[in-house]
Amino acid sequence: MKECEIKNEGGVIEAKIMCEIDHHTAKNIREAIDAELSKSKTRILRIDFSLVSFMDSSGIGLILGRASKAEAIGATVEVVGLMGRLRRLVCMSGMERIPTIKIK
């Protein structure tokens, strides 16, 4: 799909998001990732933000929602590729305090 490229191999899901993340686009991204989570045994969900030029707090909700799903299946979430304003937003959310989320 054009918003998100997903690889699912060896218990690791890599989701590379390639669009702006807002409440509108978060829906498709969420559905794509959740579909993969339900396919096979996942240990790590890695969400890559390096190609995301814009994100508002819907992106925070997206990460938190995936972390909640991941926790239910014993997986962790890695957040990678955060730059500039995105990193600041993630810090404001306090999500680094959540054990299932690792911010790289």
Added chain:
Amino acid sequence: MKTIINEMKLRLPAISVNESVCRSAISAFLAELDPTVEELGDVRLAVSEAVTNCIVHAYKDLPSGEPGNIYISVRLYNTKEVSIEISDNGCGIENVEEAMKPLYTTGEGTERCGMGFLVMESFTDALNVKSKLGKGTTVLMRKFLKSSVEGVE
């Protein structure tokens, strides 16, 4: 003396696809004041949050199929101040003070994390929220761009 050099009013349906439309419209309109990349990013983010609040909450009591409208009014001043008013005539907020507390959200089950007002406040220079139950909500944000002259009348 502070004067308005340009003004824009938009009305769009409160549907989620318009979140990016509003960001783009504001970006285009702000260009005249030559904002830095950082300032533009701040405004786009704040606008996105306000517009999203409108889309997610304002008209949730309307029967589906009737989206309701977002009303945006932007003013550019010669002092390089930008004022952005985003309003709706939807359900309104019962307790604005409570709604503006970080992490407060009425969007259960929809992955809303309650950071909207916190983000608006952090990325603009002034935030004012007025609301009346059953009538609607108005969010007013002001941003003073670099080399702007604050408070000049």
